[in-house]
Amino acid sequence: MITATNLNKHFKVYETKKGMMGSLASLFSAKHTLVKAVDDISFSIGEGEFVGYIGPNGAGKSTTIKMLSGILHPTSGSVAVGGLSPQKNRKDNARRIGIVFGQRTQLWWDLPLRDSFEILKAMYKVNDKDYNSFLKLYDDMLDIGKFIETPVRKLSLGQRMRGDLAAAMIHNPDVLFLDEPTIGLDVVAKTGIRAFLKELNENEKKTVLLTTHDMDDIEQLCRRVIVINHGRIILDGTLEEMRETIGLPSIMEVQYTSKPEVAAAAPLGLERLQWEDSKVIIHYDRSILSAPQLLKEVSSWGEPVDIQMKEPDIEDIIQKIY
Numbered sequence: 001m002i003t004a005t006n007l008n009k010h011f012k013v014y015e016t017k018k019g020m021m022g023s024l025a026s027l028f029s030a031k032h033t034l035v036k037a038v039d040d041i042s043f044s045i046g047e048g049e050f051v052g053y054i055g056p057n058g059a060g061k062s063t064t065i066k067m068l069s070g071i072l073h074p075t076s077g078s079v080a081v082g083g084l085s086p087q088k089n090r091k092d093n094a095r096r097i098g099i100v101f102g103q104r105t106q107l108w109w110d111l112p113l114r115d116s117f118e119i120l121k122a123m124y125k126v127n128d129k130d131y132n133s134f135l136k137l138y139d140d141m142l143d144i145g146k147f148i149e150t151p152v153r154k155l156s157l158g159q160r161m162r163g164d165l166a167a168a169m170i171h172n173p174d175v176l177f178l179d180e181p182t183i184g185l186d187v188v189a190k191t192g193i194r195a196f197l198k199e200l201n202e203n204e205k206k207t208v209l210l211t212t213h214d215m216d217d218i219e220q221l222c223r224r225v226i227v228i229n230h231g232r233i234i235l236d237g238t239l240e241e242m243r244e245t246i247g248l249p250s251i252m253e254v255q256y257t258s259k260p261e262v263a264a265a266a267p268l269g270l271e272r273l274q275w276e277d278s279k280v281i282i283h284y285d286r287s288i289l290s291a292p293q294l295l296k297e298v299s300s301w302g303e304p305v306d307i308q309m310k311e312p313d314i315e316d317i318i319q320k321i322y
């Protein structure tokens with residue numbers, strides 16, 4: 001369904017000098033550095049897959065998505081969506097894909113949400129019957145009926161994101177590219193968006209490529225993850241394989257009634273300890289040390305009043321892969 005073959009995108013970044021004369025000189029200077037934003041990557045995603053595309057800031061995720069959606073041309077190599085090149089068949093590709101960039105909106109800021117939908121309906125030449133089914137389905141799944149008459153600028157971030165997701169699906173594409181769709185959302189809004197994406201994949205059979213910095217998105221939605229760093233793929237496999245390869249650390253935060261007395265001899269599997277007054281943050285390898293074993297250990301250090309389990313950030317995971 002989606003393939004990238006020996007894909008490269010290199011950007012020439014020209015050296016800029018300070019001051020007016022410097023800026024003028026830079027115009028004629030040939031000095032530049034080459035940024036290999038995407039560096040010889042290949043992958044293939046089948047119909048109906050839900051794949052997490054993860055990596056630290058500047059890894060090359062957005063650049064890949066921009067090439068898959070036809071916004072950018074590869075320096076070399078190729079991409080195909082449903083067998084077609086997005087660069088050579090921009091219009092056909094646009095009908096087949098939906099895109100959401102969490103940091104930007106494709107909705108018209110001052111218009112009610114419904115007007116944005118109607119503009120997109122006209123752009124994609126969606127007939128009335130399909131449009132009405134779309135409105136019904138997305139009201140059921142995202143509750144958009146509640147705020148469809150509200151100008152986009154007055155929507156909460158969670159509502160705006162739901163509007164953006166619905167807008168990306170107005171022409172019923174088979175493939176969805178999502179670049180950080182849960183960024184900045186609170187827990188409740190994130191849960192709603194995840195439930196919607198799960199339904200879209202499982203019931204509507206959409207193929208999804210998701211970029212996120214939130215490990216919970218990955219855990220709850222993706223069976224497969226592609227990890228990219230410095231433009232290169234460093235891991236492509238199931239979540240279980242990623243866990244095995246990395247020995248994924250888990251985090252437990254324990255709040256005590258007073259400063260705890262941590263035992264000098266750490267149990268096997270405990271990797272890192274951080275103190276913040278009466279709170280202790282523990283990074284541990286759960287393939288060696290189970291949560292119940294750790295709970296028993298931390299209970300002997302003092303009187304816990306609150307215990308929270310956390311997943312590591314994507315950045316922690318990438319660091320661990322290296």
Ligand SMILES: Nc1ncnc2c1ncn2[C@@H]1O[C@H](COP(=O)(O)OP(=O)(O)OP(=O)(O)O)[C@@H](O)[C@H]1O
Pocket residue numbers: 011012013035036037055056057058059060061062063064
């Ligand atoms: N138009 C451009 N000109 C020059 N360099 C660019 C351009 N676009 C991206 N880059 C560089 O390419 C690299 C990859 O950027 P990209 O936006 O794809 O990363 P990302 O993985 O999406 O990061 P983030 O998680 O921060 O969004 C970075 O070093 C970035 O500075």
